[in-house]
Amino acid sequence: QVQLVESGGGLVQAGGSLRLSCAxxxxxxxxxxxxxxxxxGQGKEREFVAAINWSGGxxxxxxxxxxxxxxxxxxxxxxxxxxxxxxxxxxxxxxxxAARGVSYYxxxxxxxxxxxxxxxxxxxS
Numbered sequence: 001q002v003q004l005v006e007s008g009g010g011l012v013q014a015g016g017s018l019r020l021s022c023a024x025x026x027x028x029x030x031x032x033x034x035x036x037x038x039x040x041g042q043g044k045e046r047e048f049v050a051a052i053n054w055s056g057g058x059x060x061x062x063x064x065x066x067x068x069x070x071x072x073x074x075x076x077x078x079x080x081x082x083x084x085x086x087x088x089x090x091x092x093x094x095x096x097x098a099a100r101g102v103s104y105y106x107x108x109x110x111x112x113x114x115x116x117x118x119x120x121x122x123x124x125s
Contacts, residue, residue, distance in 0.1 A: 002026040002114045006097045009119030012087055016123070020082040022097030022116055034105035035080040036112060037071060039093035039121075046096070050082060051105035060107060065091075087123045094118040 008020040022035065036051035050071040051060045059071050070083040080097060098112035106112070 002099065004097045004099060004114055004116035006095065006116040006119040009095060009121045011122045011124065014087060014089055014123055014125050016087050017083070017085045018087065018121060020084065020095055020097075020119060020121075022080040022082075024078040024080075024099060024114075032103055033099045033101055034103055035071075035073065035097065035099045036105055036107070036109075037080075037082045037095060037097060038109050039091075039095045040118075041093040044093075046109050048107040048109070049095070051107060052080065053105050054103035058105070060105060062107075084121070087121075089123045089125045091121060092123050093121060095121050 003026045005023050012018055032054045034053050037049040038046050039049050040046040048062050049065055050069055052071045052073055056073045068086045073080045096118045097116040099114040100112045
C-alpha cells in the first residue's frame, strides 16, 4: 500500500509563502509515479493546482497559480513539494497530495489512485 502524508500547511498573511511537502511510503514504485497537488475550499469542489511527471522534467499548473506556485520532487526522498509564493486569500483551502501509478501526470483528480489526508492552508488578508 502507498501512503502519502502532507505537511507544511498553516496560517499566513497575504503575500507570504509556504512550502508543502508530500512524503510517500509503502512502495518504491512511487518514485516512478506522477504526482499532483489539488485543493478544496470550503463549499467548493476539489480543483487541480499543479502536477509533475515521474522525473520532474514536466510540470503543469492551474492558471490561478501559474507564476506563484512551483511543484518539484526529490525522488531519492520519495517526496513531492509545492512551493507557494505571493499567497492570496483565495488560495485558502485544504491541499491534497495525490499520486498515480503511471509516469505521466493528469489534471483530473479521478485519475489519481493515492491520496493524502490533506493539509489546511489559510491566507489572511
